[in-house]
Amino acid sequence: MVTPFLDADIPPFLSLAKEEGWICHRWEFDFLLENFPHGCVVKRDGKSALGYITSVRYGRSGWIGNLMVQPGFRRCGIGRELMQAAISVLHKSGVKTVWLTASEQGFDLYRRLGFVQIDHICRWVGEGAGRSLSKPGVPDFDLAQGVDREGWGERRDAILQATCSRGSFFTSSAGFICCQRREGGVQIGPWGCLVEAQASSLLDQALSGVKGRVFLDVPASNLAAGALLGQSGFFVKGRSTLMYLGTEPRYHPGKVFALASMGSMG
Known part of the structure; x- marks a missing residue:
C-alpha cells in the first residue's frame, strides 16, 4: 500500500x-x-x-x-x-x-x-578559505531568480527562497551564490552565473570565513565551473547522471554552477 x-x-x-x-x-x-x-x-x-x-x-x-x-x-x-x-x-x-x-x-x-x-553531475569537495572578505552589499534576490531561470528554463522561486534564506547569499551584476551549512561541512549551491568572469569572485565570497569541508554538485557540462573549482583546490569525489522525462527542458548548463540541493530538490 x-x-x-x-x-x-x-x-x-x-x-x-x-x-x-x-x-x-x-x-x-x-x-x-x-x-x-x-x-x-x-x-x-x-x-x-x-x-x-x-x-x-x-x-x-x-x-x-x-x-x-x-x-x-x-x-x-x-x-x-x-x-x-x-x-x-x-x-x-x-x-x-x-x-x-x-x-x-x-x-x-x-x-x-x-x-x-x-548531463552528468559531479560532486566536488574542497576546503574553505578561512579568511573574511569585506562585507558585500544587500543581495538581489530578484536577480538570483532571473539567473536561475536562465539555467533551468523554469521559475524555481520556492527552492531559491528556502536555500538562500538558510545561509550566506551573495550576488553580482549577473550571478548569485548561496552557502548553506550542513552536517559535516558547508554546501555551496544554488549557484548561477550568466557571465563566467564573475563566477570566481562569487566563489571567493562564498568561501570567505568558511573553515573545513566544502562540497557542491555541479553539471559536468559546465566546463568553466570545473576549471574554476580545480584551480581552487577542489576535486571530484562522486558522479551521478542528470536525467529527464517528458518535454525536453530549456536547460543551459553553462549558467548553472551548482545545484540547490544534494540531489533531492534540484
Whole structure:
C-alpha cells in the first residue's frame, strides 16, 4: 500500500539515508511536505515502511529525489511502484518535464521508465578559505531568480527562497551564490552565473570565513565551473547522471554552477 509521507517517517528515513552516505537534512523534508505533500509517499506493509520517495513541482517542471527502499526489500518492484506513483502525481499537477539525478544503481530503472540522460553531475569537495572578505552589499534576490531561470528554463522561486534564506547569499551584476551549512561541512549551491568572469569572485565570497569541508554538485557540462573549482583546490569525489522525462527542458548548463540541493530538490 502506498500512503502519504508523514512527519513520523522523517527520522527513520534520515537514519537510513545516513547509512547510505546521503547528504540530506530535516529542513528539506519540511520544505517538501509544505510545498508538494501529495508528491511524497511511502510504501507500507502494515505499519512497516518499506520504501520512500519525494518529489516537488516548480511550475511545469518537477524533481524526483530521495527514492529509498529498505535493504531487505530491494529488487522486489517497490522502487518502480514508488517512481510510478510520484510521476503520476507530478503529471496530474501539470508537470511536463520531470528531473532527477541517478546513481549508478538506479540508472537502469529510470531508463526503463523512459528517462533520458541530459548531463552528468559531479560532486566536488574542497576546503574553505578561512579568511573574511569585506562585507558585500544587500543581495538581489530578484536577480538570483532571473539567473536561475536562465539555467533551468523554469521559475524555481520556492527552492531559491528556502536555500538562500538558510545561509550566506551573495550576488553580482549577473550571478548569485548561496552557502548553506550542513552536517559535516558547508554546501555551496544554488549557484548561477550568466557571465563566467564573475563566477570566481562569487566563489571567493562564498568561501570567505568558511573553515573545513566544502562540497557542491555541479553539471559536468559546465566546463568553466570545473576549471574554476580545480584551480581552487577542489576535486571530484562522486558522479551521478542528470536525467529527464517528458518535454525536453530549456536547460543551459553553462549558467548553472551548482545545484540547490544534494540531489533531492534540484
